[in-house]
Amino acid sequence: MNAKQLAAEAAVEYVQEGMKVGLGTGSTAYWAIRKLGERVAEGLNITAVATSRASEQQARELGIPLVSFGEIDRLDVTIDGADELDGDLQLIKGGGGALLREKIVAKGSDRMIVIADETKVVRTLGKFPLPVEIVPFAWEWTVADLAKLGCVPELRRDGANLYKSDNGNYIADCRFEIITSAPELALALHSIPGVVEHGLFLGIADMAIVGKNDGSLEVISSKTKP
Numbered sequence: 049m050n051a052k053q054l055a056a057e058a059a060v061e062y063v064q065e066g067m068k069v070g071l072g073t074g075s076t077a078y079w080a081i082r083k084l085g086e087r088v089a090e091g092l093n094i095t096a097v098a099t100s101r102a103s104e105q106q107a108r109e110l111g112i113p114l115v116s117f118g119e120i121d122r123l124d125v126t127i128d129g130a131d132e133l134d135g136d137l138q139l140i141k142g143g144g145g146a147l148l149r150e151k152i153v154a155k156g157s158d159r160m161i162v163i164a165d166e167t168k169v170v171r172t173l174g175k176f177p178l179p180v181e182i183v184p185f186a187w188e189w190t191v192a193d194l195a196k197l198g199c200v201p202e203l204r205r206d207g208a209n210l211y212k213s214d215n216g217n218y219i220a221d222c223r224f225e226i227i228t229s230a231p232e233l234a235l236a237l238h239s240i241p242g243v244v245e246h247g248l249f250l251g252i253a254d255m256a257i258v259g260k261n262d263g264s265l266e267v268i269s270s271k272t273k274p
């Protein structure tokens with residue numbers, strides 16, 4: 049079993065009968081959805097919402113019952129991957145382009161469990177370019193404003209075209225040398241009108257389950273969330 053699958057399957061053990069579950073996006077979340085599908089096939093009764101069209105399709109194929117956001121007001125748990133995480137459970141997400149939906153779903157969950165392999169754990173965030181979802185309108189100005197924050201922003205591409213998120217927006221991948229204060233950066237990003245959301249997840253994750261290549265698991269718990 050690879051390290052991503054190991055972490056994902058350990059996280060799925062936290063899902064109990066009757067729970068409302070947020071399904072993450074990406075190659076690690078894929079394994080969690082797969083395992084959840086197995087448990088549903090064995091009789092586990094849950095409902096779920098997905099953070100991307102890709103995860104929604106996977107869940108449908110596996111027979112995981114999906115509900116609309118109008119039918120529920122909160123989720124019990126969300127299981128999702130990350131591009132980087134530090135020891136304080138600050139995350140960079142959005143490598144798969146789903147950061148806005150992922151943040152909405154994670155913030156609407158009583159518990160967010162991050163699943164990752166050990167390569168995602170860093171001392172300081174910033175090596176992975178920070179994904180920022182921006183509206184297409186006047187994107188040139190938004191990208192110029194992002195550059196003023198000390199990064200090199202690059203609009204994500206999808207072959208010959210600009211990449212569009214499930215929400216119809218662009219993603220600017222912002223290359224910082226290092227992110228010295230993620231909370232300050234988050235505030236600065238939200239002050240730019242064309243920014244819809246950014247991939248810094250601060251004070252949102254409750255625990256991370258990290259799979260290692262030697263087959264072991266490390267659990268990092270939040271020091272700030274009760």
Ligand SMILES: O=C(CO)[C@H](O)[C@H](O)COP(=O)(O)O
Binds near residue numbers: 073074075144147
């Ligand atoms: O934030 C995400 C998608 O928007 C993913 O969780 C993140 O990119 C990690 O992906 P993977 O598990 O494939 O490494």
